[in-house]
Every structure is written in structure tokens, then in C-alpha cells.
Amino acid sequence: MLELKNIVKIYQGGTVNETCLFDGFSLSIPENQFVCVVGSNGSGKTSLLNIICGSVPIDEGQILVGGENITRMPEHRRHERIGRVYQDPARGTCPSMTILENMSMADNKGKPFNLLPCVNRKKTEEYRAMLAQLGLGLEDKMGVRVGNLSGGQRQAMALLMSTMTPIEFLILDEHTAALDPKTAEIIMQLTGRIVAQKKLTTIMVTHNLRYAVEYGDRVLMMHQGKTVFDRAGEEKRGVTTETLLGLFNEISVECGN
Amino acid sequence: MSLLLSVLEQGLIYAILALGVYITFKILDFPDMTVDSSFPLGAAVTALMIQGGLSPLLTLPASLLAGAVAGALTGVIHVRFHVRDLLAGIIVMTGLYSVNLHVAGRANVQLFSFDTLFKNAFVSALPAAVQPYAPVLILALIVLAVKLLMDAYLATRSGFLLRATGDNETLVATLAKDAGRVKILGLSLANALVALSGCIMCQYQRYFDISMGxxxxxxxxxxxxxxxxxxxxxxxxxxxxxxxxxxxxxxGCVALALSLGLSPFDLKLVTAALLLIIIIAGGHSRRRGKRHA
Structure with a gap:
């Protein structure tokens, strides 16, 4: 169970440009739920993820995981149970290291980074099998530097790497937005498979309304730091892209766009 | 022949320095000015110990340790107090100047009458034909050891994390590791090697000079x-x-330029010009940090 309680987040506080994004925002996500978050730019989707992961500090409120208060826990400590994939494929991998080296490093998450060798040759076959299921031909490029791969290939690797070790939460920040439609589809299917297999509590921010409808068991729409639409379980199944699109238009009209 | 030998000897001593700077400059992408003072720091510690009659071998771990502390200091100032990388190095470099003077006791210390790594009972016992090559052999051995250790380290889990920190700090955070701590470790390792190079240089030229850095x-x-x-x-x-x-x-290039009649007055000018040409020709003029973003 992940709980956000009365979160207050002010950007550029104390200046004339002070903007209050969240003012008493609360959200709770039960275990194993796959939540899709949609909303226009600036609605607070990415800020929400950054607050959960500890990438940005909050001004007031509490963040609880399974009842434990993690509000003051630094970002890297929170990642002990969080896997995260970013919109920019370059952020999830090391460009100057090879595929095998990247996979080996990700596999070591949660264990000490000590003076033992990082690459374990015995595991190469295991990694190869994991890469083969992507269908991108990466299994034959174990010695290639990741910087030489395409965005889609890197993003597929980032997704694999972030979910290799036991984690509880998967945070996806528009992770298909920088990809071509076909690659995005492959990455989305892989995401669905991994989440189901590993039973991860997942929060996915997306601009693709179809993905928000097809995947997950809860959909949230955010607007100006508030949840304006929230459907889960049975109710979520009735939600269509038209519902979401209609809601988007309604909001835009209200805002005078 | 003696010119070739001295090029090899000095090149090898500075190779240890370059291996250290490779960690900060290339792997971590950190312009570390600490180096200008951690190099003489190693030399100052060495001068002090050798004058005190300690074994020249003991100066190696001592200078490594001194350099590691200096590097860690720069790292802590940069990481924990958020001082910009260049400035953090300059602050430590400036402060260390006084520390070096205190450690060595004077701005110049001569060690001509003491045993060093290159002048001791063991070397004197070697056959006369080998003696002129003793320094280069000793240095080659040390450099080889440092290089192999560094290769081995860079293949460890800790070494991977170091490479990842220079490459992509975001990934290090998602691996649940503190990139700041890795940076401090990297700076520490780098300056340890730099101080080791200073230690060996001091024994090679048999004097310490405060401005040698x-x-x-x-x-x-x-x-x-x-x-x-x-x-x-x-x-x-x-x-x-x-x-x-x-x-x-x-x-070798510098020695060649000098032997072709370049005035030692112009040495730094030529060094700077040469470096600039290499950097521009090699496309290093922009910082590579955001290259892959």
C-alpha cells in the first residue's frame, strides 16, 4: 500500500513566480494495482512520480509505504524497492558500457557493489534469454556499447534492467513517448507482461489514452494538481478513450482554451 | 641514449599521475584541480619520511593515503556542500599549499644523502651493466602494478558503479546507490594515485620543491x-x-622540443598551445556530460 497524505508542493516558493502545484493532495494505491495516470502538460503527473521517488522534496505532507513513513528517505534509498523507467531512453542505461555490462550491473541492484567481479559469465545465457524475448535482436549484441543502440532498444533494456531484481513498485514516466508507434507497442506489451508476472504495484504516466484504457486496473486523470477522474476495477473496464477524450475537452473549455 | 632513458623514466612517473587523472577527467567527467596540490603532497610526505630515516618503501602507502584524504576532501566539499566541482578542487588545492609547507618543513628539501627507491643497498648490489637501467625497471614494475590493479578494479562491482556515475547519475540512483558517495570514492582513488606519482617523483629527483605541482x-x-x-x-x-x-x-615530445633548441622559458607556453591543439583537433572542446542526453 502506497499512501500520499495531504501533500503540499510549491514551486519557486518565496518569489513572485510562486506556484502551488499540490495543495493537500492525497492518493492511496493498494498492493499490486496497475494505475494509469493521464492529464495535460503541467497537471502534475511527473511531479507526482518525482515526489513518490524522492527526486523532488515536498513542502508538507506524508508519504507512506506499507505504513512506514518514507517522507524523509533520500531518493537512492527509496529505489531499493522502486524500479523506474524515464521518458528519455538515455536515462535508464549506461551508454559507454556494453549490453552485458549494463545487464550485470542492474542484476547487482540490492547487493553490495564491492570488489567482486561484476560480470558473471555463467549468467550470460540467462541475460541472453531475457533479451531474446524482446524480439529486437539484442541477444546477439552482448558486447555492443549501449550508446550505439536505438532509442527503442535502449528503452527495452531500461525496462528489463529496472525490473530484473525483486522490487515492489514500478514507476513508468511516459516511457513510450519517445518511441515510434511499433516499438512503443512492443515496449507496452512487455510492460504488461512483466507487471503481471512479477505482480508489481505500477504507476504509469502516459499521454496515450489507448494505453491508459487497455492496460492497468485503475485510471486517474490529473488536472492542476488534483485528481479529476478516478476509476478502478469493474468501473475502469467501462472507461473508453472517448470518455477520457471527452473529459479532456471539458477541462479545456473550463480553462478557456 | 640517456635522453631516451630519462624520457622513459619521467614518462612512467607521470603515467601514474595520468592514470589517476584518467579516473576524474575521463571516467567521472570531473575537472579536479586538487591534483596541483596532491602531487606535491605526496612528495612532501615522502621528503618528511625519508629525512626521518624511514624505509623508502613505506613512503608509497603513506603518500597514497595522504592523496586519498585530499581527494575525499574535495569530494565531500563538492557533494555534501554543493560547491561547484572546479571551485571545490581549487579550494582544497589552495589550502593544501600551506599543508604541504608544514609537512615538508621548508619550501625546498634536498634528499641527496638519503636512501630512496632508486638509490639503496639493493640497487647497488646489482651488476654494473644493469645499474643504469635500474630506475626504468623499477618504475616499469610500479606502473604495471598500478595499471593492472586499476584494470581489475574497473571490472569489479564498485568499479562498474564508478563508470556508471560518470556516465549516467540517474541510473546510479535507480540502482539504489548514492552517486555522491561514488564520486567521493573516485576522487579519493584518483588523488591517491596522483600523490603516489608525486612521491616517486620526489625520490627520483631527490628533492622536494613546493612549486613542483x-x-x-x-x-x-x-x-x-x-x-x-x-x-x-x-x-x-x-x-x-x-x-x-x-x-x-x-x-617524449617535450624532450624533443627542448633538445631542438626550445628555451625552457617557453616550455609552459608550448605545453598550453599543444594541449589546446590536441583538444580542438580531438573534438574535446565541449564538455561531454550532456552528449548522450
């Missing part, structure tokens, strides 16, 4: 770039090997 970073960066850029075509070479060769090559 001036321009160390530029010299080291030049060696690193010569190594990694000029030898880029030779794929079979490891980066660490390329850096060692780069250092020797660079020393």
Missing part, C-alpha cells in the same frame, strides 16, 4: 588526451594502457 593537471590531462585520442585507432589497447603510452609519448 604547478601545472600538474594540465600535464596529466595532456597525457590522458594524447593517449586516448592519438591511440584511439588501436582498439586492442585498453584505455589504461593508452594513458600510460600517452604519458611517455607526451614527455
Amino acid at each position: 604547478t601545472g600538474t593537471l594540465v600535464l596529466a590531462v595532456a597525457s590522458v588526451i594524447v593517449g586516448t585520442q592519438l591511440l584511439r585507432g588501436m582498439r586492442f589497447l585498453r584505455a589504461t594502457t593508452a594513458v600510460v603510452l600517452g604519458s611517455i609519448l607526451y614527455k
